[in-house]
Amino acid sequence: MKIKDIGGEAGLIDRIKTKVKLYSKNVFAGIGDDAAVLKYNKKHYFLFTTDSLVENVHFSLKYFKPEQIGTKAVEQNVSDIAAMGGVPKYALLSFYFPKNIEIGLVDGIMNGINKKCREYKISVIGGNVSSSKQIIISIAMIGFAEKKYLALRSGAKINDLIFCTGNVGPSALGLELLKKKVKGNSIKKHLDPKSMLNLARKIVKIGVNSMIDVSDGVASEIRNICSESNVGALIYADKIPISKSAIKDAEKIKKNPLDFALYGGEDFELIFTASKNKLKKLKKYSVTVIGKIVDKKYGIRLIKNNKRLKLRDGFDHFR
Amino acid sequence: MKIKDIGGEAGLIDRIKTKVKLYSKNVFAGIGDDAAVLKYNKKHYFLFTTDSLVENVHFSLKYFKPEQIGTKAVEQNVSDIAAMGGVPKYALLSFYFPKNIEIGLVDGIMNGINKKCREYKISVIGGNVSSSKQIIISIAMIGFAEKKYLALRSGAKINDLIFCTGNVGPSALGLELLKKKVKGNSIKKHLDPKSMLNLARKIVKIGVNSMIDVSDGVASEIRNICSESNVGALIYADKIPISKSAIKDAEKIKKNPLDFALYGGEDFELIFTASKNKLKKLKKYSVTVIGKIVDKKYGIRLIKNNKRLKLRDGFDHFR
Numbered sequence: 001m002k003i004k005d006i007g008g009e010a011g012l013i014d015r016i017k018t019k020v021k022l023y024s025k026n027v028f029a030g031i032g033d034d035a036a037v038l039k040y041n042k043k044h045y046f047l048f049t050t051d052s053l054v055e056n057v058h059f060s061l062k063y064f065k066p067e068q069i070g071t072k073a074v075e076q077n078v079s080d081i082a083a084m085g086g087v088p089k090y091a092l093l094s095f096y097f098p099k100n101i102e103i104g105l106v107d108g109i110m111n112g113i114n115k116k117c118r119e120y121k122i123s124v125i126g127g128n129v130s131s132s133k134q135i136i137i138s139i140a141m142i143g144f145a146e147k148k149y150l151a152l153r154s155g156a157k158i159n160d161l162i163f164c165t166g167n168v169g170p171s172a173l174g175l176e177l178l179k180k181k182v183k184g185n186s187i188k189k190h191l192d193p194k195s196m197l198n199l200a201r202k203i204v205k206i207g208v209n210s211m212i213d214v215s216d217g218v219a220s221e222i223r224n225i226c227s228e229s230n231v232g233a234l235i236y237a238d239k240i241p242i243s244k245s246a247i248k249d250a251e252k253i254k255k256n257p258l259d260f261a262l263y264g265g266e267d268f269e270l271i272f273t274a275s276k277n278k279l280k281k282l283k284k285y286s287v288t289v290i291g292k293i294v295d296k297k298y299g300i301r302l303i304k305n306n307k308r309l310k311l312r313d314g315f316d317h318f319r
Numbered sequence: 320m321k322i323k324d325i326g327g328e329a330g331l332i333d334r335i336k337t338k339v340k341l342y343s344k345n346v347f348a349g350i351g352d353d354a355a356v357l358k359y360n361k362k363h364y365f366l367f368t369t370d371s372l373v374e375n376v377h378f379s380l381k382y383f384k385p386e387q388i389g390t391k392a393v394e395q396n397v398s399d400i401a402a403m404g405g406v407p408k409y410a411l412l413s414f415y416f417p418k419n420i421e422i423g424l425v426d427g428i429m430n431g432i433n434k435k436c437r438e439y440k441i442s443v444i445g446g447n448v449s450s451s452k453q454i455i456i457s458i459a460m461i462g463f464a465e466k467k468y469l470a471l472r473s474g475a476k477i478n479d480l481i482f483c484t485g486n487v488g489p490s491a492l493g494l495e496l497l498k499k500k501v502k503g504n505s506i507k508k509h510l511d512p513k514s515m516l517n518l519a520r521k522i523v524k525i526g527v528n529s530m531i532d533v534s535d536g537v538a539s540e541i542r543n544i545c546s547e548s549n550v551g552a553l554i555y556a557d558k559i560p561i562s563k564s565a566i567k568d569a570e571k572i573k574k575n576p577l578d579f580a581l582y583g584g585e586d587f588e589l590i591f592t593a594s595k596n597k598l599k600k601l602k603k604y605s606v607t608v609i610g611k612i613v614d615k616k617y618g619i620r621l622i623k624n625n626k627r628l629k630l631r632d633g634f635d636h637f638r
Contacts, residue, residue: 001422012425012448016412019429020436020443024408027442036444038409038461041360050411050447050459057450089343090357092369093335094413094457103320106331110338117339123346124339125355128369129331131376133452138413140369140459142357318418318450 003318012318032228033153034083034213035143045145049080052094052138061135063178066105068191069137070112076215077141078120079195079268083213084152085204086145087197088120093127096136109137120197149204151211151272156229160209160273162291163282165196167243168218169257172264173250184249195268199285203272206281211272216265219302219311222291225273226300235291235311237262237304262302263312351547352472353402353532354462364464368399371413371457380454382497385424387510388456389431395534396460397439398514398587402532403471404523405464406516407439412446415455428456439516468523470530470591475548479528479592481610482601484515486562487537488576491583492569503568514587518604522591525600530591535584538621538630541610544592545619554610554630556581556623581621582631 003012017031028045029037035049053059053073064072074091081088093113097106117124122141145151174190177183200211210229212221218240226233242257250257273293274282302309322331336350347364348356354368372378372392383391393410400407412432416425436443441460493509496502519530529548531540537559545552561576569576592612593601621628 002419003416003422003425004418006422009448015422015425016414016429016446016448019433021433022442022444023436023440024442027409027444030442030444031446033445036409036411038444048409048411048445048459048461050413050445052413052415052447052449054415054449054451090346090355090367092355092367092459094369094371094459095335096371096373096455097322099323100321103322103325103334106322106334110335114338114340117342121342123341123343123349125341125346125349125357126352126367126369127335127350128371128457129328129335130371130373132373132455136415136451136455138447138457140367140411142367318416 008318029152034080037084037150040144043146045147045150047081047084047086047143047145049077050138050140051076051080052136055135064191066108067112067115070109071116072193073137073139074113074116074122075193075195075268077139078197079213081141081143082195082197082200083211083270084145085149085200085211086143087201088122088141088143090123090125090142091117092140093124094138095127095129096132096134097129098133098135099131101135151204151208153210153212153225154228156210156225156231156273156293157275158231158293158295160275160293161279161289162222162233162235162293163272163274163287164218164241164269164290165199165287166269167241167246168214168267168269169242169261169264170246171266173246173257173260176253176255177249180253182252184252185245186249189267193266193268196270200270202285203282207278208272208274211270214265214267214269214271217261217263218271219262220265221271223300225271230296232294232296232298233291233300234294235300235302237302237309239288239290241288348471353399356403356469359463362465364466364469366400366403366405366462366464368396369457369459370395370399371455374454383510385427386431386434389428390435391512392456392458393432393435394512394514394587396458397516398532400460400462401514401516401519402530402589403464404468404519404530405462406520407441407460407462409442409444409461410436411459412443413457414446414448415451415453416448417452417454418450420454470523470527472529472531472544473547475529475544475550475592475612476594477550477612477614479594479612480598480608481541481552481554481612482591482593482606483537483560483609484518484589484606486560486565487533487586487588488561488580488583489565490585492565492576492579495572495574496568499572501571503571504564505568508586512585512587515589519589521604522601526597527591527593530589533584533586533588533590536580536582537590538581539584540590542619544590549615551613551615551617552610552619553613554619554621556621556628558607558609560607
């Protein structure tokens, strides 16, 4: 039996989740959110996450400058901390390099990491290096969140509005353009994605019930929120924010930009839910209402032109 | 220029170390020890480390049962926490698996990890999975140390005695036996190494000035202590503890067991330094005096039969 036979990456994580145990009362939230949450002090939680970029899985040296590998590796971890409503503080770097790698490439990756750590004031406090067949840049990141601002995937409530920040889809669309050697603005979003840390901090101060970052596409993220919160969702396909340049780029390769938004991922935008009374304050920022939370019995429905569409799974490297 | 041209793994780490910056006053010790040390509360430091096992670099499926990969992955991280004088508490698991890996193999690795987490009461609180060409099991571990018991590499003082726990060399020797298809007791030490967590806790309560675990061989670890403490060392080759069965196993393959002790690694024994007045209390445990700390101007000298031997570098995957 292979990983694809047990439901791919999500099935694998579920399998691992059922096998592990907690031996401490200080774990506020374990496997199943963007970051683990540990009790820290009266006012703060302590956040702990890890994410990696694997050569020819998450990036290709054909498209990425070394520095961009480093910046994306930091941004994707910062995005996980942001999705919890927290701020990043420390990082451990784990590097896996082929023996014959050029030092210039290593230096370039480090420059990208340092640039982002300087921007976010993240202290690199340790790590590990090993030889391997592929370049892998893995970062474990520590952050903090004020207890009152912590945003879990599991807090969505029935009648919450579902919000999406910025525009979704361009990262996966950009990758498609790169593969097809077609030019377009979306490419930059694939090579230089930016986490929504600052926006996330503003949003949690207004008050959200649940939040997640868009790693695997809007469909997958809403499914995660619903599963952790034990609710259903109604998603309005026409409301999902897609930029004009993404529509243009998708036309060039005869694809539907909505597919990239729903199933692409790596945009590092945020999906969050909040009660209606927060709408006025939230609307000051670049956020769009894309649906609402409903009772679990209604499932997760994607509505377009009054028709219900089937919601596929998000991107999965193991399928 | 390749990694071997800048001094291999140690040169690479030095290069990274000079490039990173700290943006927090809460970092008590960053890159350069077995674990990073952050301020936690009045009485405790918070420890943070990461280490990994890469297929065909650190283990081979020809020799290892899946469960043994899992147990070793935990033990090597616990060993890093032990070397700081601390106790492990939480872990994040990062798994890299080839797409076509058998689920039975994944389950076996998880069983090994869970067995050890149960033994040490370590809570698995999160992680990440990705596809890759090789199996890689990476663990990021969090622990705590009482401030009074924290043991750094950098605390060695002139005239300190240098101690070694247990016996060293069997892990690397066991690997050599496996490769040559020769049987011997040392093999078990390669496949099922055990960290010295309990012993480390007893030792730090007596009082040590510096400590490190034996990841890359005794020579490399003493060099690390000397470099971080800005001192020299005198090592008595004949005092380095080597078990009778290791001597027997080394004879079988016509090798010098001292070479495995000095340059092999992965024994997860501890090298530590303490002042002479602790000797009596320390001698109650399985520890051996193998040398003493001297002024930096004398360098690091290895003495055998009144002759000074050249000290080679430890094992390095990048050379």
